[in-house]
Amino acid sequence: MSDPAPGRRLERSLVAVALGMAVVGSVGAPLITSVATSTGVSLAAAQWTLTVTLFTGAIASPVLGRLGAGSRRRATVLLGISAVVVGGVLTALPWGFALLLVGRGLQGLGLGVGALLMGIARDRLPADRAASTIGTLAVASTVGIGVGYPFVGLVDQLAGLRAAYGVGLFLALAALLVAWRTLPPDTPGPSARVDVAGAALLGTGTAGVLLLVAAPGVWSAPRRGLALLVGAVVALGAWVAVELRAEAPLVDLRVVGRGPVVRANAATLVLGVAMYLLFSLLTRYAQTPASAGYGFGLSGVAAGAALIPFSVLGFAAGRLVPCSVRRAGARGTFAVGLLAVAAAAALLAVAPGTPAVLLAAMAVLGLGVGGVSAVMPQLSLVGVPVSETASVLSVSQVVRAVGFSMGSALAGALLAAATPTGALVPPEHGYVTAALWGLPLVALSALPLLARRRRPRSVRAG
Structure with a gap:
């Protein structure tokens, strides 16, 4: 049977x-x-x-x-x-x-x-x-x-x-x-060829960008940081030139360069910054010792347990996305996820010192992250051939990783800027200010996908 x-x-x-x-x-x-x-x-x-x-x-x-x-x-x-x-x-x-x-x-x-x-x-x-x-x-x-x-x-x-x-x-x-x-077993057919030159250039450029955002200490020597930035830009520029001329490019830029894919990746980058900014702030706040006048001094294990609402709500949001897309469309579902991320930022900014509020912010952030993550592939794959699915989504993974790195680095920079000289931790208002940065980032991430497209005016006959 x-x-x-x-x-x-x-x-x-x-x-x-x-x-x-x-x-x-x-x-x-x-x-x-x-x-x-x-x-x-x-x-x-x-x-x-x-x-x-x-x-x-x-x-x-x-x-x-x-x-x-x-x-x-x-x-x-x-x-x-x-x-x-x-x-x-x-x-x-x-x-x-x-x-x-x-x-x-x-x-x-x-x-x-x-x-x-x-x-x-x-x-x-x-x-x-x-x-x-x-x-x-x-x-x-x-x-x-x-x-x-x-x-x-x-x-x-x-x-x-x-x-x-x-x-x-x-x-x-x-x-x-x-x-x-x-x-399922592989089907007979030609194997994909890897563009080695394209892979080397993309790897070099991406590594440079990630190093700049994930290890901001490289800017302690400005010339070194500037040289790394220029090198990354040159490598990525050369990669684009190579890919447009390659018979079998590593990434088909003509597909990735289509409007829906570009807009989805732009939103992914900015929203990735906002999401990981808030995630970093929430976890660091929970582990701040109470001797600082705020925070809960949670151990690594306890702080990890505080992430359970984040994951549970994130998984639930992912499972509900198909139903939401049928009712409100992919862009409407994306908008709901953005509102949840913005709500998490507002909760952290308004009343971070209450454990219940912190857990609520963690749960709402998980709801937003899960919903946005689940609907983003649909927005990215509009008009993409099935054969290019993995290639296009792999680029989205890179964009998301860069966004997360930038969000983590931004959280560290904002808290460091708020920390008085000689102090080990910033005052509580440093977290409030940093959390408020999440709101304009969420709004900016909405522009590529939610902005109303301008339609050509109809021309009246006569």
Whole structure:
């Protein structure tokens, strides 16, 4: 007897793999302090266990997206997850800080797997199920943060750093097994060619941009920061020139340059800044010691547990998006998500000192992030051929990563500017001021997708 619901089994498998990769990607954040104390490096150096994952993910995403646009999509997914498994081995074994960084870099390839999974969903599932599944896959990173932070922090507290990284290894192995058993086989056909020159130029330019926004300390020597900025701009400019002339470009800029895709990516960038600005402020406020006159002094584990409402509401929003799109349209659903993000900023600015308000702001932010993340692929894929799904969404992943890095850096800069000389933490009004920055950012992110298009005037006869 044939299986009555193979599509649903594939849908569950795609979501399970995406969630596993999201948790692995978030493993580094709650372990930064533990890395510093366990390996004897500074906190600034330990921060690279998170930053390097973002770097490699941003660079690898377009390459994996192009490989997945050919006939080897399953093989590409398995290759990406296998690299994450190797990275997990390097992080779980006590081989020193250098190999730990290499392992975390390999784990960044998991960030590029998400776009491939969305491509499989769009290609292999019925249209209605595909839209719902893609939305759920898009919010996997939101859910992964809320699941990964408290659990990994607890394991670190009870069993140590390497055991906590072992959680990432276990999840990667589980994801590899699920993908190997359930992903549809590759179809015969030509394999996609990777534009090596384009990949090198995009990787160089993207790495430069991410370094500028994720490690603002490079600007301590202005000439060095300016040289890095110029180098990144030149590399990205050269990449555009190469891609427009390549027979098999890494990213089809003629597709990515279409109006709907450009507008969606512009909104993704600005809203990514706003979302991660607020996320950083909320988590830092919760961990500020009460001796500062505000804050709750939560431990890493407790602060991670405070993210559970963020993840639960984010996942719920993702599941409700298909129904919302049917009723209000994709742009209307996007507008509702923006309002939720703006409400979270307002809550943090108005009454941050109340635990209930802080948790409410975290939950409302999760609702907004989940809703926007789930509907954004629909807005990005307007008019995009099915064969280019993974490639286009991989570019969106890079844009989102840059936005998140800018939001994190902006939060740090605003709080640093509000901190008096000699003080360890800023006064409470520093958080209020920083949270208010989220409101114009949300409004700015609405312009590309919600601004009314000017229609040509009709010409009267005679």
